[in-house]
Amino acid sequence: MNKKHILLIDDDHELAELLVDYLAQQNFLVHCCFDGQSGLEQAFTNKYDLILLDVMMPKLNGFEVLKALGQEHKTPVLMLTAKGDHSDKVRGLELGADDYLAKPFHHQELLARINAILRRIQLVSQQNEPSIQATHEQEKSLLTVNDIALNHAIRAASCHGNSIELTGTEYQILTLLLENHGKIISKDTISEQVLSRKLSPFDRSIDVHIGNIRRKFLPFCSGEKIKTVRGAGYLFLTGEDS
Structure with missing residues (x-):
């Protein structure tokens, strides 16, 4: 190894x-x-x-x-x-x-x-490895919801074609929200699935990461994309939710 x-x-x-x-x-x-x-x-x-x-x-x-x-x-x-x-x-x-x-x-x-x-x-990075099903894997590597697109093969995020630089943690949080767009995802779920740990009291890490994502997309995307649902978590808005 x-x-x-x-x-x-x-x-x-x-x-x-x-x-x-x-x-x-x-x-x-x-x-x-x-x-x-x-x-x-x-x-x-x-x-x-x-x-x-x-x-x-x-x-x-x-x-x-x-x-x-x-x-x-x-x-x-x-x-x-x-x-x-x-x-x-x-x-x-x-x-x-x-x-x-x-x-x-x-x-x-x-x-x-x-x-x-x-x-x-x-x-x-595993999603960028060569495969005999290259075309199928390439399709799987693309995740698009409304005007936001993620390309898992190169860990790239964009909005209306504008590239957005995200940290690995921010990218994984956004992926989770996009894959579950229209559904409320709790901070506990985000912490466990992305940070691989239970959310401790007064831990603001998820809030800060979400804030960073919003700030980075704001110049390129119109309207609110990630909604805070007080006491419940976060919701990625689709066109119908807005």
Whole structure:
């Protein structure tokens, strides 16, 4: 089995040493950078399957690294935030992180979060593998509802032909809503099916991801697409629902 490559950007040398040893046992190869600037350079220079990104670091903090990476950088990012600091969690998601984990964390929870993110990416990439039923698979890879289209083969989203850059998590949430258009999907369902975990009290991650999707589509799509149904969840509106 090929090792997955992880870039850890964190100035905590002791934590880095522990994670290198633990994740090596789980078939991950971890490259460490101890400040934001060197981590950013590594992210652009080499290909990684996942980035673990701390918030408080010298030279560039985690938010500055996320901004510099930009929306077009495809490597998923798991933010490492201070325990209980909800503003850091929300800000990280708004800047493009796929998920967050509060310090201190248990190593098994970190592994679960890493595997959940990589599964989401794998679900999409598998649909781009060659097949003897290429035409049929290509048709299956296209999902269109009204003026929004998803191409799973290349993980691309568009509205009226305008390309929209989404993170892996945002893409999977939108896929779930489009596949169930006209139906209310609860935040618990989204969390379990996309983030692979139960939604905890006061967890705003789903709300932030939905907000990001709305903001990115707003310049290109007319009218409300994702409706918040208070106390129930989210509804992707079809023409008949609008």
